[in-house]
Amino acid sequence: MNKRIIYTFLIISFIMVFGCKEEKTTKTKDKVVLNFKKEGTLDFIKANSDSIVKTLDIEIADNDYETQTGLMYRTELGTNQGMLFIFPDSQLRSFYMKNTKIPLDIIYINEDKTIVSFQKNAKPYDETSLPSNAPAKYVLEINGGLSDKWMLNVGDVIDFKTL
Secondary structure, three states: OHHHHHHHHHHHHHHHHHHOHHHHHOOOOOOOOOOOOOOEEEEEEOOOOOOEEEEEEEEEEOOHHHHHHOOOOOOOOOOOEEEEEEEEEEEOOEEOOOOOOOOEEEEEEOOOOEEEEEEEEEOOOOOOOEEOOOOEEEEEEEEOOHHHHOOOOOOOEEEEEEO
């Protein structure tokens, strides 16, 4: 009788350990879809010529929740879209890519709306700190690689309008 109890226990244990593995590795689709919401436009202006390089539609993050969430959980961002973070003061800033699914260029901008530094091609889900090299009041996130494609440089300027 003891052998039968031990045998039954081993079978149940085997089923519990190995039978549940498939359930743990099942991936689910995202339940929440966050879509871009146009809240303004932004122009990149070359410092040496005052010419507009590119105009973007922007979504604005200007409160604690929006600033902390940013572009997390988004599966796409249009080529002519970005998220502009507006802070109440100018100071050294640092961003990271926790729960961010798309590679981004992070552009740090001072209170005069001049680009002061970049973090280019930030990797999705990477929680490494991505600091500014100078105090920033604004931070703009765009798709990774676009700042190079548009030949943006430190010293170039932005101008934006909200809707």
